[in-house]
Amino acid sequence: MAIFIETVLSGLMAGVMYALVALGFVLIFKASGIFNFAQGVMCLFAALTFAGIMEKTSVPWPIAFVLTVAVMVGVAWAVERFVLRHLVNQEPIILFMATIGLAYVLEGVGDIIWGSDVKVINIGLPSGAVDVLLDNFDIYLDKLEVFAALIAAVLVGFLAVFFQKTRIGRALRAVADDHQAALSVGISLQTIWVIVWSVAGFVALVAGIMWGAKSGVQFSLSLIALKALPVLILGGFTSIPGAIVGGLIIGVGEKLAEIYVGPMVGGAIENWFAYMLALAFLLFRPQGLFGEKIIERV
Amino acid sequence: MLYREAGQFKSSYAADQAIFPIAQDRWAVWAFLAVAFLVVPFFVNDYWTNAILLPLLIYGMAALGLNILVGYCGQISLGTGGFMAVGAYASYKLMTSFPELNMIVVVLLSGGITAAVGVMFGLPSLRIKGFYLAVATLAAQFFLVWLFNKVGWFYNYSATGQINAPDRFLFGFQLTGASAQPWVKYLFCLTLLTVFALIAKNLVRGRIGRNWMAIRDMDIAAELIGVRPLMTKLSAFAVSSFYIGMAGSLLFAVYLGAVEVGESFGINVSFLVLFMVIIGGLGSIVGSFMGAAFLVLMPILLKNFMVDGLGLMPVTAKHVEILLMGLLIIFFLIVEPHGLARLWQITKEKLRMWPFPY
Amino acid sequence: MNAFVDPAGMSGHSGLARGEVLLRVDNVSLSFGGVKAITNISFDILKGEVRAIIGPNGAGKTSMLNVINGFYHPQEGTITWRGQVRRKMRPYEAASHGIARTFQNVALFKGMTTLDNIMTGRGLKMRKNFFWQCLHWGPALKEENEHRRKVEEIIDFLEIQAIRKTPVGRLPYGLQKRVELARALAMEPELLLLDEPMAGMNLEEKEDMSRFILDVNQQFGTTIALIEHDMGVVMDLSDRVVVLDYGRKIADGPPEEVQSNQNVIDAYLGVPHGN
Helix, strand or coil: CHHHHHHHHHHHHHHHHHHHHHHHHHHHHHHHCCCCCCHHHHHHHHHHHHHHHHHHHCCCHHHHHHHHHHHHHHHHHHHHHHCHHHHCCCCHHHHHHHHHHHHHHHHHHHHHHHCCCCECCCCCCCCCECHHHHHHHCCCCEHHHHHHHHHHHHHHHHHHHHHHHCHHHHHHHHHHHCHHHHHHCCCCHHHHHHHHHHHHHHHHHHHHHHHHHHHCECCHHHHHHHCHHHHHHHHCCCCHHHHHHHHHHHHHHHHHHHHHHHHHHCCCCHHHHHHHHHHHHHHHCCCCCCCCCCCCCC | CCCCCCCCCCCCHHHHCCCCCCHHHHHHHHHHHHHHHHHHHHHCCHHHHHHHHHHHHHHHHHHHHHHHHHHHCCCCCCCHHHHHHHHHHHHHHHHHHCCCCCHHHHHHHHHHHHHHHHHHHHHHHHCCCHHHHHHHHHHHHHHHHHHHHHCHHHHCCCCCCCEECCCEEECCEEEECCCCCHHHHHHHHHHHHHHHHHHHHHHHCCHHHHHHHHHHHCHHHHHHCCCCHHHHHHHHHHHHHHHHHHHHHHHHHHHHCEECHHHHCCHHHHHHHHHHHHHHCCCCHHHHHHHHHHHHHHHHHHHHHHHHHCCCCHHHHHHHHHHHHHHHHHHHHHHCCCHHHHHHHHHHHHHHHCCCCC | CCCCCCCCCCCCCCCCCCCCEEEEEEEEEEEECCEEEEEEEEEEEECCCEEEEECCCCCCHHHHHHHHCCCCCCCEEEEEECCEECCCCCHHHHHHCCEEECCCCCCCCCCCEHHHHHHHHCHHHCCCCHHHHHHCCCHHHHHHHHHHHHHHHHHHHHCCHHHCCCEHHHCCHHHHHHHHHHHHHHCCCCEEEEECCCCCCCHHHHHHHHHHHHHHHHHCCCEEEEECCCHHHHHHHCCEEEEEECCEEEEEECHHHHHCCHHHHHHHHCCCCCC
């Protein structure tokens, strides 16, 4: 039983991490209708920059953090200036492929500037087992993961308010529906896009630091981040709560499958289980858990 | 002035629907094929075949396959690497289980098996579209690579987990294995590619191709005029996977000779082939080859330039290559979403008018 | 593949005589979640007639067409096609039964040329299998050319020869509508559904389109059901008119009769609802 609970708990915590990455996707999709494939690499890039700044200049981490946020805003600006601006009103699939290109650019730039060796993030985040659980129930739970869960909760709350209650939030939703229509009522696409990509960059930085603190900053980070895709499918592309719930389901499902099914088929099924789960789910509910049902018209 | 169609009149619908309706184009293509088949084989050496010609032909085949699915039928796929792996492992099993089997049959059967797998993963495409489908094909990518890594039967329980192509002969010439002649490999791949490029062209200009494009452009309207969505999408998945499977089979058996699945058929391969299709031109057969040529040649030239010319470290050169690849993709999507094929077409149009453009 | 399609002739594939009931809609209701789009509507379409469906915006006209060609499935009611009650079917099956359709917002295949768009409409009638398609030679080529000839007839009929090889995305709106009609005609339908064929056209284009519709009806004997907002056009073209409002049928009959019907006048002039 303890193993089961431990698996579920560690799955939940991993799920929070996925959800953090997925949040960035949802933000950009909600606000620009773009499926940002580069979100995973943005996590990597942000974490790389953060770790790189600390390594090269040995400034205290809050300063490195602020500097990295500035870099991510710069990335957002560049993305808008050099990519999105030229692709207004293109088909979503073209924009999607452009973000794949963007992923390569960010990866290349990150590697050229900071090198491709594994970096460690050590900024004094809590780590080790949560003593209460370990002593009383013999369950191992890493403090770092609990901390990440708290951070994620705060971020989600903040974003939900931002989207629903502010004027910018409403403009964001308008842009997502129709670029041209939004332009015609006087919304500045350019500002909106810079804002939303900056916020997504910020979320990517937070997610990147959490993942990086857990397992080091290296290229595989962007592959882990790809797992946010099945999370999105479960949750629906436009739903912030969906991203959270989807993340938790994927995290738990994956860990349980690895422990209970994995040994039967040779292990390492973590690599694909999430995708298969999402695929099976799609067949029954194409619009995701929280997505709206689409009525097709002609 | 030489490139003119004035005076060439078409007196039948067949002539009007020919692949190359302009006579000059036809001559150019025949000349190109003649050089490729009759001249090049006498001059190829190991470096040329291994570094340039074989990757070009094989990735050309894969890009052609993916272009049928993405460019013509509008179903985006990120599972190309996985499907190529199916082709490779299918031909490995066929070659080791039936040593007498003709290599042409092996390649075709590998394509067929991949087509069946492709159809299986294409089934969800009836219910899901766009990005959702892209994620679904990622499932194929990761699952297939895992499968070939974990299940010993596929690699005959070899200790390394690698698969190695045994020596096979075609019409008395050694085609696979370490001591195969470069020109045999080259001609084998070239012949297959030429035949299947022609078949692809025939498919896309007939009923089936029109149905694919109808689904791509407006799926609801297509269904209302009698195009069956499931059949059409699945046929695109099947044909596309067939080509990709053949490419995988050739990559393993003829080109590399030994393959480790995660390395040769990882998700990077999926992206590489997708990039070839985008840069070459979505919905264009000749574009697939242009894209393949571009992305095969570019890294070689870049590497020569940066490592030998500028004296950069090979690792840095690799990073710059990744960066440039990304920039190119974005550049093409912004400047010419229809890729090199459209640029080529525009050049020809201009040439037709030259020197009196108005 | 399509046993339903009789390749022999342009008209009268079902063997029904002019004036017999081709399609009958009985007590059809359709709703999306809680929204009722169509409530208990019945009417029929006779072989060879031009039947207009009119009504204010949101009256359920397009939904009605969608029901007829199998795109929406009504929760209640039956549809009788050529004397047989139709089971629930997919749109492509309706197409293979001889129901063709144009759309309110042009739904052409934007990446293809005019010729290819119309050729796609012949798809149901082409039956050379995959193998011959690969070769594009012999029987496949012969078939392709036969259908090309047919398509060229339609192109001549609608006077769009000049734009044969133009990608449809580049055409002006009026021509796109005409290409859409050509594509529907290429199916040689028994029943042709036209959803606002003249929306957004100028007077001259409307006159052209009206002439084409009448020609199609008279030369090919194609039964036509059309939705149109221009009352002048409706009164001139149609044999009978059915009027919908808020998803209900409020009148049905010859144009003159409908024109003088009090319910119709109220619906168009806007007598307050909520009785």
